[in-house]
Amino acid sequence: MAIIGTQAGPALSTPDDTPPPYEVVELGGAQGGWFRRVGWSHLVGILALAFSLFPIVFVVSAALNPVGTLSSSTLFPTQVSLVNFTDTLAGSFPRWFANTLIVGVLSAGVAMFISASAAFAFSRFRFRGRRGGLLSVLLIQLFPQFLAIVALYLIFTEITDVWPAIGLNSIWGLTLLYLGGALGVNTWLMKGFFDTIPKDLDESAKVDGATHSQIYFGIILPLVRPILAVTGLLGFIGAVNEFLIASVFLTDDRAKTAAVGLYGLIADDQTRNTQFGLFCAGAVLLAIPTVLLFMYLQRHIVGGLTAGAVKG
Amino acid sequence: MARSTADVETTRSAGAPPPSPSGKEVGLTADGTGSPLGLLFKILALGLFAAVAVFACIPLIRTERWVWLAVVVVVTVIAFWVYLSPRPIPLKYLLPGTLLLLVFQVLPVVFTVSTAFTNFSDGHRGSQEEAIAAIEGASLQRVPDSPVFSLSVATQGSDLAFLLLDPDTGDTFVGTEDGLDELQGADESDGTITAADGFTVLTTAEVAARSEEVATFTVPTDDGVIKSQGVSIAYVGAPQQTYDPACDCITDAVTGEVWTADGDVGSFVDADGNALAQGWQVNVGLENFSRVLTDPTIRASFLRIIVWNFAFAIITVVITFALGLLVALALNNSRLRGRTIYRSLIILPYAMPVVAMYLVWREMFNTDFGLINRMLGTEINWFGNTASSMIAILLVQLWLGYNYMFLVITGALQSIPADLTEAASVDGAKKFYSFRTITFPLLLVALAPLLIASFAFNFNNFSAIYLLSEGAPFSPDNPAAGATDILITYTYRLAFGGAGADYGFAAAISVFIFLIVGVISVVGFRQTRALEEVN
Numbered sequence: 001m002a003i004i005g006t007q008a009g010p011a012l013s014t015p016d017d018t019p020p021p022y023e024v025v026e027l028g029g030a031q032g033g034w035f036r037r038v039g040w041s042h043l044v045g046i047l048a049l050a051f052s053l054f055p056i057v058f059v060v061s062a063a064l065n066p067v068g069t070l071s072s073s074t075l076f077p078t079q080v081s082l083v084n085f086t087d088t089l090a091g092s093f094p095r096w097f098a099n100t101l102i103v104g105v106l107s108a109g110v111a112m113f114i115s116a117s118a119a120f121a122f123s124r125f126r127f128r129g130r131r132g133g134l135l136s137v138l139l140i141q142l143f144p145q146f147l148a149i150v151a152l153y154l155i156f157t158e159i160t161d162v163w164p165a166i167g168l169n170s171i172w173g174l175t176l177l178y179l180g181g182a183l184g185v186n187t188w189l190m191k192g193f194f195d196t197i198p199k200d201l202d203e204s205a206k207v208d209g210a211t212h213s214q215i216y217f218g219i220i221l222p223l224v225r226p227i228l229a230v231t232g233l234l235g236f237i238g239a240v241n242e243f244l245i246a247s248v249f250l251t252d253d254r255a256k257t258a259a260v261g262l263y264g265l266i267a268d269d270q271t272r273n274t275q276f277g278l279f280c281a282g283a284v285l286l287a288i289p290t291v292l293l294f295m296y297l298q299r300h301i302v303g304g305l306t307a308g309a310v311k312g
Numbered sequence: 313m314a315r316s317t318a319d320v321e322t323t324r325s326a327g328a329p330p331p332s333p334s335g336k337e338v339g340l341t342a343d344g345t346g347s348p349l350g351l352l353f354k355i356l357a358l359g360l361f362a363a364v365a366v367f368a369c370i371p372l373i374r375t376e377r378w379v380w381l382a383v384v385v386v387v388t389v390i391a392f393w394v395y396l397s398p399r400p401i402p403l404k405y406l407l408p409g410t411l412l413l414l415v416f417q418v419l420p421v422v423f424t425v426s427t428a429f430t431n432f433s434d435g436h437r438g439s440q441e442e443a444i445a446a447i448e449g450a451s452l453q454r455v456p457d458s459p460v461f462s463l464s465v466a467t468q469g470s471d472l473a474f475l476l477l478d479p480d481t482g483d484t485f486v487g488t489e490d491g492l493d494e495l496q497g498a499d500e501s502d503g504t505i506t507a508a509d510g511f512t513v514l515t516t517a518e519v520a521a522r523s524e525e526v527a528t529f530t531v532p533t534d535d536g537v538i539k540s541q542g543v544s545i546a547y548v549g550a551p552q553q554t555y556d557p558a559c560d561c562i563t564d565a566v567t568g569e570v571w572t573a574d575g576d577v578g579s580f581v582d583a584d585g586n587a588l589a590q591g592w593q594v595n596v597g598l599e600n601f602s603r604v605l606t607d608p609t610i611r612a613s614f615l616r617i618i619v620w621n622f623a624f625a626i627i628t629v630v631i632t633f634a635l636g637l638l639v640a641l642a643l644n645n646s647r648l649r650g651r652t653i654y655r656s657l658i659i660l661p662y663a664m665p666v667v668a669m670y671l672v673w674r675e676m677f678n679t680d681f682g683l684i685n686r687m688l689g690t691e692i693n694w695f696g697n698t699a700s701s702m703i704a705i706l707l708v709q710l711w712l713g714y715n716y717m718f719l720v721i722t723g724a725l726q727s728i729p730a731d732l733t734e735a736a737s738v739d740g741a742k743k744f745y746s747f748r749t750i751t752f753p754l755l756l757v758a759l760a761p762l763l764i765a766s767f768a769f770n771f772n773n774f775s776a777i778y779l780l781s782e783g784a785p786f787s788p789d790n791p792a793a794g795a796t797d798i799l800i801t802y803t804y805r806l807a808f809g810g811a812g813a814d815y816g817f818a819a820a821i822s823v824f825i826f827l828i829v830g831v832i833s834v835v836g837f838r839q840t841r842a843l844e845e846v847n
Contacts, residue, residue: 037647044642045654048635052658052715058683059672071681114409121405133406140417142833144772147800147825148420150807150818151427155420162371162380180416183409212401213350241666244774244800248808259667263779266671273681283668294663295656 063284068277084281092253093282096261099171100240100286103257107178108235112228114179115186120216122187123194124202134191141184145177146244152177153248169252177249178239186231193227194220233297237290258286354395361391387411421826427819428600434812436578436591443592444555447562447580450590452549455535461485462504463546465519465526466511472522472529474538475505475513476546486511487531487538487546504544519543562588600820613793614802620702621798624777625770628709629763635710636717637755641747643718644725655722659715666712670779673708677780695781698795705780705796709770716766724758725751764836768829777801799825 033039054075062073066081121127122134145152153168156177160167167173201223202215210218221228243259250256256264265279266272365388372381394403430436454460461476474487477500484495484505498508507513519526520543531538536550553564561572562580571580571588578594579587604614643654661669676683677694685691694704728751736746770776777783778801783794792811793802799821805811807818 038645038649041642041645041648044639045648045658048639048642048658048718049654051711052661055669055672055676055711056660056664058676059668069681070675070678073683075683075687114412117405118409121402125402125405127402130402137413140413142768143417143421143826143829145417145420146774147772147822147829148424149804150815150822151420151423153807154427154432154815155423162375162377163368176412177416180412183413184417187409212404216405241775243667243779244804248804259665262668263671266675272675272678276675279668279671283665283672286665286668287663290665291660291663 059280059283062277063280065277068274070273070276073276073280084277085285088278088281088285091278092256092261093258093285095254096256096258096282097285099256100258101289103171103175103178104236104239107175107182107239108232111179111182111186111235112232115183115190115231116221116224116228117216118183118187119190119194120220122191123197124199124215124220137184137187137191141188145181146242149244149248152245156249168249169255171250171255171257174246174249174257177245178235178242182231182235182238186235189231190224190227193224197223229297233293236293240286240290258282262286358392358395362388424819424822424826427815428823429595429597430593430816431578431591431596431599432593432815432819433817434814435589436593436816438592440573440578440592443580443590444562446590447553447588448551448555449530451551451553451564452537452539453552453566454547455550458535458548461538461546463540463544464505464513465522465540465543466508466513468511472525473511474529474531474540474546475508475511476538477503477505479503484508487533489529489531492531492533492538516543596816600817601823603817604820604824609790610793613790616795617793617797617799617802620796621771624702624705624709624796624798625767625773627706628713628770628773629767631706631710632713632717632766633721633759633763635714636719636721639714639718640721640725644722655719659719661712662715662719667775667779669712670708670775673704673711674780677704695784695796697785701781701785701796705776708780709773709776712776713766713770720759720762721755724755727758728754761836764832768832768836771798771829771832772800772825773798774800774804778804799828 058073058075061075061077062070063084064077064080064082065073066079066083068084068087118137122130122137156168156173159173160169164170165172166176197220201219202210205215205219240257241259242257243263246257246260247263250260253261253264262279262282265275265282365384368384369381372378372384391407394400394407459478459480461474462479464475464477466473466475468488471488475495475498476485476487476492477483477498478485484498484500486493486495486508495505495508498505500506505513514522523543526540526543529540533548535548537548538546539549540546552566553562555562559570559572561570563570569582571582573579574581574587575594577587577591577596579591581587604610639658643651645651648654674695675681677685679685679691679693679696682694684694692700695701732750732754733746736750737743741749777796777798781794781796783797783801783805785796786794792805792809797805803818803821803825806814806821
């Protein structure tokens with residue numbers, strides 16, 4: 001998940017869908033036939049829909065295909081059975097899925113809190129080294145963590161010797177690593193948002209005798225919930241979709257995340273055909289939490305995206 | 313005391329209560345933590361931190377990593393000072409983030425750069441002493457006329473031990489890491505030891521489970537070392553190739569060949585310049601970088617990779633933007649019914665797990681069983697030739713990326729005031745003309761930072777290449793670099809590709825990526841004016 005910092009705060013509004021309360025009279029609105037007015041919109045929309053949906057339809061029908069091979073999978077299901085799902089759930093997939101959830105929720109949640117604290121300090125205090133600190137955060141967040149994969153692997157080989165619990169083949173090590181990797185971007189995004197919260201609020205609280213921690217936990221954190229949701233969600237989705245580091249770090253089947261595990265299911269030429277149904281069932285199950293979260297937080301995400309988050 | 317109070321008053325602002333009720337300088341309540349809940353949380357957090365620090369120190373002491381130990385101790389002391397002293401208020405909020413960023417973000421970058429100047433690779437891992445030990449160990453030969461023992465692998469506690477029986481004399485010995493001793497009172501049957509006091513003889517299955525450990529286990533003796541061969545025989549071996557500190561060289565006792573240590577390349581080299589496979593890690597200066605620029609094969613593939621890397625990222629941004637714009641314009645039609653349904657379904661790919669969807673696309677492009685070949689009635693080996701491989705990758709990128717562009721363009725379109733195009737239309741401008749001269753330039757200005765971010769992201773889009781084509785097709789002259797490889801997948805193959813890890817060289821390629829990302833970022837800064845936010 002690469003994010004370049006822009007004005008995060010103001011952009012958090014969402015594109016407005018609801019029509020204005022009055023009828024907009026567009027110049028030339030009555031010109032042309034049905035096709036020129038709405039027909040072409042439907043045409044483009046339907047083509048775009050077909051393009052967007054056909055791989056997803058294919059995954060779902062392959063997951064429902066009882067034969068479960070790639071060669072027998074069709075775009076639309078010819079037979080429907082849940083056998084791939086039951087097989088997937090009986091194998092290693094539940095473990096991978098749980099690992100993914102643990103890594104994603106923990107790293108995104110803790111990173112959210114730690115970056116919020118840092119953003120609070122940068123936004124509300126004036127101290128020596130503040131400008132230097134902000135510049136470093138800006139610089140650091142430009143270089144995605146995985147670019148240093150060679151060094152990360154060598155460092156974690158050493159760590160495995162000393163503290164195996166957070167070394168290679170451990171989801172706790174991966175969680176820590178993702179956590180550290182998300183901080184730069186998060187802090188930079190959040191600092192922009194914190195700046196948009198009027199300072200009068202904390203100053204009046206200070207006058208009333210509130211301590212800095214009361215201001216932070218009681219006033220600021222509740223007000224910045226939208227940006228917390230966005231960074232938390234992006235962090236979670238980023239961790240679910242991270243493949244490079246996870247594939248280098250996790251080789252033990254029990255420690256794999258869903259992304260690495262699913263990759264392994266169809267890694268070689270034989271299993272590629274025979275286990276495709278299993279793979280698709282896993283992919284559909286993995287999609288459920290991300291799609292649901294996405295739907296639930298759609299308004300926030302749309303705003304967060306315009307604030308500079310990029311995927312794909 | 314008076315001075316410290318004054319300091320506190322400037323860090324906190326006027327009107328705040330005195331820093332601590334008791335007036336102490338350092339303590340749990342020194343920074344005004346008054347509520348019982350806050351206190352409890354603070355005590356628990358600091359206690360937990362101390363406990364973790366102590367546990368972290370134990371293996372450090374055992375393995376004698378004194379520098380690491382010092383770092384852990386210093387960090388713990390700093391943490392306690394920050395959270396128990398009233399003064400460093402900003403630090404209380406910055407410390408956890410700073411520490412994690414340093415360890416997991418800054419240190420890896422620094423370490424990448426320093427690794428790029430070494431020859432760290434499969435044959436050059438440790439120190440010269442380790443290389444010598446490995447060379448001598450690998451050249452072990454049975455000492456002539458020495459006994460061949462019948463071996464029973466046993467354990468003493470958790471340590472491995474060899475119970476040895478000399479079939480000629482009937483003498484029994486026990487060999488441990490420390491040396492060889494006589495063994496009294498061992499039970500024998502069929503010429504092997506089956507039991508001995510204080511030892512647990514392992515079964516065949518148990519030995520198989522620890523086979524790697526057994527294979528590398530050696531018992532030092534005066535003539536050399538005792539080493540296992542298989543699971544039931546052991547012999548006294550002496551290295552055929554030995555190190556002589558006087559000439560800093562390795563001599564082969566049988567052939568008489570001599571390899572002299574060359575500190576510049578970290579290898580033992582003979583007179584003809586042939587090096588032993590096992591070397592050690594040394595600083596090689598700019599060697600890795602100059603290899604990229606001077607070795608003709610590597611230079612050719614490196615340049616090809618860079619060109620494709622830029623083309624891949626730029627084309628991805630352009631086509632996703634173009635299709636996103638078309639769909640956004642079409643659906644940004646106030647008379648269109650069902651816009652919300654269109655929108656939420658079109659962006660569905662954006663919510664799907666990317667890794668899985670890349671793999672699904674890869675299988676849709678499968679030559680024999682893939683949906684696309686079946687639907688088209690063709691038998692194209694999509695990832696088997698350069699052009700079709702690139703087309704397939706870009707098509708998937710379009711699928712995955714255009715809906716994001718569609719989302720942000722829709723947002724930007726709605727923020728462009730309608731007055732502008734209406735005014736143009738009053739002046740007689742055609743719809744397309746006003747789009748080209750008014751709407752489109754405004755869109756570009758609004759979305760430029762996002763386009764740059766998208767470019768930067770795709771420039772290092774490892775999954776897109778690795779999960780689709782894996783860099784294929786590969787040309788025979790440089791099997792390490794594929795036709796659709798980008799820099800990060802090339803780095804990955806060099807370090808973890810299975811054809812012998814070359815960490816130093818891979819790190820050098822990473823440094824090139826850092827430089828390119830840095831340049832892109834400078835361009836990005838100009839566009840986003842992000843620097844103005846640093847105030």
